[in-house]
Amino acid sequence: MSDTIKEPIVQFIDVHKSFGDVKVLKGIDLDIKPGEKVAVIGPSGSGKTTIIRMLMTLEEPTSGDILVEGNNLWKMSKKGKQVRANEKHLRNIRGDIGMVFQHFNLFPHMSILDNCMTAPVNVKKEDKNEVRERSIQMLERVGLGDKLNNYPSQLSGGQKQRVAMARALVMRPKIMLFDEVTSALDPELVGEVLEVIRDIAKNDDMAMVLVTHEMDFALDIADKVLFLDEGVIAEQGTASDVIEHSENERLQTFLRRFRSV
Amino acid sequence: MNYWSWETFSEALPMVLQGLGITVGLTFSCYAFALLFGFVWTFLRRIPNKLIHWIVTWTMEFIRSTPPLVQLFFIFYAWPMIPGIGVTLSPFTSAILGLGLHFSTYIGEIYRSGIESVDKGQWEASRALNFSVFDKWKKIILPQALPPTIPMLGNYFIIMFKEVPLASTIGVAGILHMANTYGARNWAYLEPLTIVGIIFLLLSYPSAILIKKLEVKMNTRFDKKAALENVKKGAVM
Ligand SMILES: Nc1ncnc2c1ncn2[C@@H]1O[C@H](COP(=O)(O)OP(=O)(O)OP(=O)(O)O)[C@@H](O)[C@H]1O
Ligand SMILES: [Mg+2]
Numbered sequence: 001m002s003d004t005i006k007e008p009i010v011q012f013i014d015v016h017k018s019f020g021d022v023k024v025l026k027g028i029d030l031d032i033k034p035g036e037k038v039a040v041i042g043p044s045g046s047g048k049t050t051i052i053r054m055l056m057t058l059e060e061p062t063s064g065d066i067l068v069e070g071n072n073l074w075k076m077s078k079k080g081k082q083v084r085a086n087e088k089h090l091r092n093i094r095g096d097i098g099m100v101f102q103h104f105n106l107f108p109h110m111s112i113l114d115n116c117m118t119a120p121v122n123v124k125k126e127d128k129n130e131v132r133e134r135s136i137q138m139l140e141r142v143g144l145g146d147k148l149n150n151y152p153s154q155l156s157g158g159q160k161q162r163v164a165m166a167r168a169l170v171m172r173p174k175i176m177l178f179d180e181v182t183s184a185l186d187p188e189l190v191g192e193v194l195e196v197i198r199d200i201a202k203n204d205d206m207a208m209v210l211v212t213h214e215m216d217f218a219l220d221i222a223d224k225v226l227f228l229d230e231g232v233i234a235e236q237g238t239a240s241d242v243i244e245h246s247e248n249e250r251l252q253t254f255l256r257r258f259r260s261v
Numbered sequence: 262m263n264y265w266s267w268e269t270f271s272e273a274l275p276m277v278l279q280g281l282g283i284t285v286g287l288t289f290s291c292y293a294f295a296l297l298f299g300f301v302w303t304f305l306r307r308i309p310n311k312l313i314h315w316i317v318t319w320t321m322e323f324i325r326s327t328p329p330l331v332q333l334f335f336i337f338y339a340w341p342m343i344p345g346i347g348v349t350l351s352p353f354t355s356a357i358l359g360l361g362l363h364f365s366t367y368i369g370e371i372y373r374s375g376i377e378s379v380d381k382g383q384w385e386a387s388r389a390l391n392f393s394v395f396d397k398w399k400k401i402i403l404p405q406a407l408p409p410t411i412p413m414l415g416n417y418f419i420i421m422f423k424e425v426p427l428a429s430t431i432g433v434a435g436i437l438h439m440a441n442t443y444g445a446r447n448w449a450y451l452e453p454l455t456i457v458g459i460i461f462l463l464l465s466y467p468s469a470i471l472i473k474k475l476e477v478k479m480n481t482r483f484d485k486k487a488a489l490e491n492v493k494k495g496a497v498m
């Protein structure tokens with residue numbers, strides 16, 4: 001989908017992250033090109049969530065740089081010196097990034113439609129009628145056109161997750177992050193959510209980073225797969241490179257364990 | 262000897278009722294003050310600075326552990342005598358300040374528990390959708406944090422209503438004060454004080470029922486049960 005000429009939209013440069021004394025990420029270097037679909041796989045606790053949370057500005061790196069369209073996310077210059085980013089700086093860049101969470105995090109006090117409309121209207125100050133139309137279209141796209149006035153508590157997990165995706169999409173981000181968005185769902189609801197992601201991946205031109213345990217799905221939609229292990233990117237390449245042809249011992253073990261489940 | 266006289270009763274009634282406006286007015290004023298100032302405590306305590314947090318926490322603790330009557334006396338009698346910052350306040354204003362401040366510390370605690378009961382994911386979603394700090398509070402956090410606290414805030418309204426007669430000690434002419442005045446003048450305390458008791462019962466009881474109803478309503482609103490439980494657990498009564 002993407003070719004090599006484009007400048008990366010996201011760059012991680014030697015990013016480290018510790019929680020207290022625990023070193024979780026030990027030097028992440030990563031390029032994501034505009035429109036590129038990246039799947040992140042790896043054992044539990046390897047830091048997959050932490051990577052995308054740092055990009056979403058929910059977690060601050062301990063050291064290293066994260067660039068979004070060439071702008072340093074967590075640092076800004078002040079009087080010629082590089083200092084820690086303030087909320088204003090973060091807000092400027094964050095607007096290009098959207099995220100779908102494992103536990104949906106819908107706003108329980110708002111209808112489905114309002115969940116989708118609130119950020120474009122209040123944050124981006126867009127025209128309310130235009131946003132309403134767009135939100136309805138988006139909710140129809142994820143198959144929830146008949147639930148506009150329902151509240152989140154009245155939906156199934158799969159439906160909630162589809163609303164969460166519509167809510168993120170209505171903001172028209174350039175980068176969408178998905179953190180194991182199917183792992184809190186009953187098995188029979190996983191399919192409907194994956195279908196929506198597949199649809200987005202095939203038809204929308206935003207970059208996507210998916211943390212997932214759905215190996216076959218990742219193989220199918222990703223331009224690039226990262227295998228994260230012990231705080232570093234142990235393997236990366238096209239899906240078939242990484243999943244089928246890698247000789248990385250730990251990756252093979254990881255995949256075997258996964259496929260036998 | 263005649264203990265009870267309906268004549269005295271009907272004579273005292275209009276006089277006691279004259280104080281009703283003041284009692285009710287003072288209750289609402291104190292309550293409004295406490296509701297507003299409760300926010301001040303809550304947000305001061307959220308400032309990420311250890312020293313400020315410590316000062317605010319201990320100030321609240323201090324205000325809460327001193328009797329409201331002492332605070333009233335202090336504001337009304339002692340404060341005017343402090344050189345430089347001393348100000349003489351009317352009894353009514355002193356009462357709003359004294360009782361309002363006292364109860365604001367409890368109410369701030371209720372707000373805090375309400376805010377803490379909002380799921381961490383809601384803060385993160387607000388962030389991911391790039392809400393400003395102000396809009397995050399206004400649109401996402403407070404609309405979820407406050408409704409479950411309404412029954413408890415209502416309870417404090419009643420508790421406060423019952424504390425308002427303290428203000429008669431600094432001369433606020435509420436129903437208790439009027440009853441006392443009548444009693445002193447006519448050497449008849451039984452009837453006027455009984456009237457005061459009846460008025461409090463007549464006003465508190467329906468309020469308590471109303472609050473129970475509100476509580477049931479809040480319980481069934483969206484899926485607030487869990488939030489309400491958290492609020493109950495978290496609030497220091
Ligand atoms: N806020 C935090 N405080 C302390 N430790 C944390 C925090 N967040 C994550 N960690 C630790 O960092 C490590 C990596 O966590 P992370 O959630 O990124 O892993 P993951 O690869 O997403 O795992 P999983 O597949 O289980 O979701 C874990 O050991 C976790 O316990
Ligand atoms: Mg994770």
